[in-house]
Amino acid sequence: MTAQSASLQTPPVQPATARDIVLEVKDLSLGFRNADGLLPIVTDVSFSIAKGEAVALVGESGCGKSITASAIMGIAPDNAEIGGTIILNGTPISGLPPKERRKLCGRHMGFIFQEPMTALHPTLSIGRQMTDTLRHNLGLSHAAATDRAAELLDRVGIPRARDILKGYVHELSGGMRQRVMIALAISCGPSLIIADEPTTALDVTIQAQVLDLLDDMRRELNLAMLFITHDLEVVGDFCDRAVVMYAGDVVERGLSADVVRSPAHPYARGLIDAVPGHDDNRTRLTPILGTVPPVGQWPQGCRFAPRCSRADAKCQTRPALEAHIRSDVRCWYPLEAAQ
Ligand SMILES: Nc1ncnc2c1ncn2[C@@H]1O[C@H](COP(=O)(O)OP(=O)(O)OP(=O)(O)O)[C@@H](O)[C@H]1O
Ligand SMILES: [Mg+2]
Numbered sequence: 001m002t003a004q005s006a007s008l009q010t011p012p013v014q015p016a017t018a019r020d021i022v023l024e025v026k027d028l029s030l031g032f033r034n035a036d037g038l039l040p041i042v043t044d045v046s047f048s049i050a051k052g053e054a055v056a057l058v059g060e061s062g063c064g065k066s067i068t069a070s071a072i073m074g075i076a077p078d079n080a081e082i083g084g085t086i087i088l089n090g091t092p093i094s095g096l097p098p099k100e101r102r103k104l105c106g107r108h109m110g111f112i113f114q115e116p117m118t119a120l121h122p123t124l125s126i127g128r129q130m131t132d133t134l135r136h137n138l139g140l141s142h143a144a145a146t147d148r149a150a151e152l153l154d155r156v157g158i159p160r161a162r163d164i165l166k167g168y169v170h171e172l173s174g175g176m177r178q179r180v181m182i183a184l185a186i187s188c189g190p191s192l193i194i195a196d197e198p199t200t201a202l203d204v205t206i207q208a209q210v211l212d213l214l215d216d217m218r219r220e221l222n223l224a225m226l227f228i229t230h231d232l233e234v235v236g237d238f239c240d241r242a243v244v245m246y247a248g249d250v251v252e253r254g255l256s257a258d259v260v261r262s263p264a265h266p267y268a269r270g271l272i273d274a275v276p277g278h279d280d281n282r283t284r285l286t287p288i289l290g291t292v293p294p295v296g297q298w299p300q301g302c303r304f305a306p307r308c309s310r311a312d313a314k315c316q317t318r319p320a321l322e323a324h325i326r327s328d329v330r331c332w333y334p335l336e337a338a339q
Contacts, residue, residue: 020050021090022191022224023072028084030064030071038081039296042068042248044321045084047241049192049224054215056235056256057228058271059245062292065228068245069194072226073109074101089191107137110185112214114197116177120169126153126180127165130187137188152183156213175206179213186217193218196228211238232275236260244268247292247303254327264324264334267304302332 028045031038042064049055057065070076072086074093086094088108093101113119121129130149134140140148146165153161156179169177178198185193195214199207215238218225227239235242235256242256244265252265263269270288290307293299301318305311310333321330 021048022051022088023226024048024085024087025068025072026085026087028068028071028082028086030067030076030080030082032077032079033081040248040298041080041295042071042245045243045245045250046321047243047250047253049226051191051224052218052222053241054218054225054227054239056239056242057226057245058230058232058235058242060230060271060288060292062294063245064248065245066196069196069226069228073111073194074098074105106133107188108190108192110188110190110193112178112181112185112193112195112198114200116174116181117169119181120177120184122169125166125168126172130165130180130184133184134187148187149183152187153180156180156183156217157209158183173206174202175210178202178206178210182210182213182217186221186223189221190223192224192226194226194228197230198227199234200230214238232260232272244271247298248295249303249330250321250328251304251330252327253321258326262326264327264329264336265304265331266308266310266333266335269335270307302330304331 025048026046028042029040030042031040033039045068047055057068059065067076071080071082076082082094084094085092088104091104093104096104111119120126127146127149130152131142131145134145134148135142149165150161153164158164158176158179164172169180172180181198198214199210202210211234214225217223227234229235239256242252242254242259243250244252244259244267246267252259252263252268259268260272263272267288274287288307293303293306299305301316302308302311305315308315314332319330319332321328324334325336
């Protein structure tokens with residue numbers, strides 16, 4: 001259990017009304033065309049995020065979490081073929097021309113990536129990067145943008161904000177860089193933040209501080225947050241709902257408390273069993289046998305079947321994502337409560 005766990009108790013989730021929904025992703029699919037045809041990378045991904053809500057996108061490496069986020073942000077590679085609908089604050093954005101989409105997304109979505117060095121420019125001062133963003137998206141004067149940038153750095157816990165604005169990203173520690181990324185992400189007053197493994201590259205103490213800061217920001221600014229992570233403890237402690245992905249598919253979707261405590265999909269169960277100390281025996285760790293099949297080599301039917309102890313002939317047919325006891329599950333043989 002990480003240090004922040006005790007302090008990050010999420011309140012009960014109220015049902016979201018249509019007016020509260022910030023992001024709606026409906027039947028999103030993404031593939032790349034090659035000589036053999038279309039190579040699917042993600043298929044039929046659907047979920048929504050309401051104001052003030054954190055939704056976790058969770059799964060092993062290569063399951064399609066980041067590529068799903070890139071499709072939402074409108075930064076998927078040019079050769080990607082994307083289907084489905086993405087709706088931001090009631091406006092369908094998936095069909096917009098790239099320029100309009102960038103404008104809308106720059107203003108209404110903030111991004112935080114795993115490695116801030118790839119997102120922040122190494123030879124532009126931090127102040128220049130922040131004021132450019134503020135001036136471009138909000139039309140602020142240079143002086144107003146500088147004041148706002150200093151306020152934002154102050155807000156995310158960076159001391160000597162005016163001095164830091166004159167400095168460069170390589171002069172900062174990993175935790176400070178991630179605070180700058182958070183300041184940039186919230187700078188234009190977005191309604192949605194997409195955070196792709198924002199703490200993976202940080203040491204444990206700093207991870208806890210950055211998670212606390214993100215949680216504070218979400219509550220204070222009533223932000224919708226898509227939180228991509230491998231860490232199921234973070235899902236349980238920090239997110240209201242969870243979307244579990246396996247090989248490009250959503251395999252379980254529900255309240256994170258339910259998915260973490262009592263998962264219904266054997267894959268989600270396997271992820272939880274692989275967390276050290278998930279049960280009373282703090283040393284037990286049960287890895288899921290095998291690996292995620294590479295794209296292009298997904299089995300017909302249930303993609304998890306080759307790794308699943310419950311699979312039988314029926315699993316040669318692809319299951320639909322259907323309501324089970326407490327969550328939506330894509331499985332012919334979902335688990336009953338707490339197995
Ligand atoms: N530009 C691309 N062209 C072809 N395949 C790609 C491209 N980008 C990603 N992929 C493939 O899409 C699949 C999903 O990748 P993605 O980066 O979304 O995984 P992920 O779930 O974010 O994994 P991780 O936890 O390691 O970050 C991977 O098999 C990856 O190789
Ligand atoms: Mg990723």
